Amino acid sequence: MYGHKITNRDKISRNERRRSMSMAIILSIGSIVSMTCGAGNVLSLAAIKLGASEFYLGLFTFVSVAPFILSLFTMSTIETAGKIKVLLTWYSLAAVFTIPLLFMPLAASMWPAWAGLVLLAATNALRNGTTALGSTGWFPLLQDIVPKKYTARFFAKLRTSWQTANLICLIGSALILGSNP
Numbered sequence: 001m002y003g004h005k006i007t008n009r010d011k012i013s014r015n016e017r018r019r020s021m022s023m024a025i026i027l028s029i030g031s032i033v034s035m036t037c038g039a040g041n042v043l044s045l046a047a048i049k050l051g052a053s054e055f056y057l058g059l060f061t062f063v064s065v066a067p068f069i070l071s072l073f074t075m076s077t078i079e080t081a082g083k084i085k086v087l088l089t090w091y092s093l094a095a096v097f098t099i100p101l102l103f104m105p106l107a108a109s110m111w112p113a114w115a116g117l118v119l120l121a122a123t124n125a126l127r128n129g130t131t132a133l134g135s136t137g138w139f140p141l142l143q144d145i146v147p148k149k150y151t152a153r154f155f156a157k158l159r160t161s162w163q164t165a166n167l168i169c170l171i172g173s174a175l176i177l178g179s180n181p
Contacts (some may be wrong), residue, residue: 043124046104049177050120051113059121061103067128074136083137083144090134097126 043060044052054062078086100123108116146154 045177047117047120048118050108052117052138056117062126063128067125068132069138070129070132074133078137078140082162083141087134087137090130094130094134097123135158
């Protein structure tokens with residue numbers, strides 16, 4: 001192939017590329033499970049079980065969606081620091097900010113309802129904010145590992161995986177939350 005520039009994309013072996021694409025799908029499913037169980041509908045149901053008023057439900061909806069505007073702040077950082085560093089830094093912080101959710105049942109049984117709701121809102125805001133800051137590195141990183149001829153198939157498989165994981169999480173959450181979710 002005369003005149004063909006060898007890029008980093010060409011240097012990656014097929015097995016490494018397949019493994020990278022599989023890991024991207026697995027990690028994105030994990031992210032969807034986390035977002036499904038800790039935000040949106042499931043978070044609202046947990047808040048209702050704690051006795052949340054309309055104010056708190058509106059706050060949870062806002063905290064679930066609004067932080068993704070923060071992704072605008074890390075777009076230029078990707079060019080200087082790199083995609084992987086942005087992803088690892090902010091997603092690691094998001095994992096740390098998820099830990100208080102594990103103690104939520106204990107806090108709900110020991111604290112007044114308003115305190116549990118404030119903890120839930122603060123934890124969700126911090127987690128969603130850091131997730132938003134890290135999410136800007138996802139698709140540029142995927143462009144590095146997915147060959148152009150497989151792009152459509154890969155993203156179709158990725159989206160199907162997301163939707164399947166989301167459906168399973170919602171059904172599982174409904175079963176866990178009881179007879180009247």
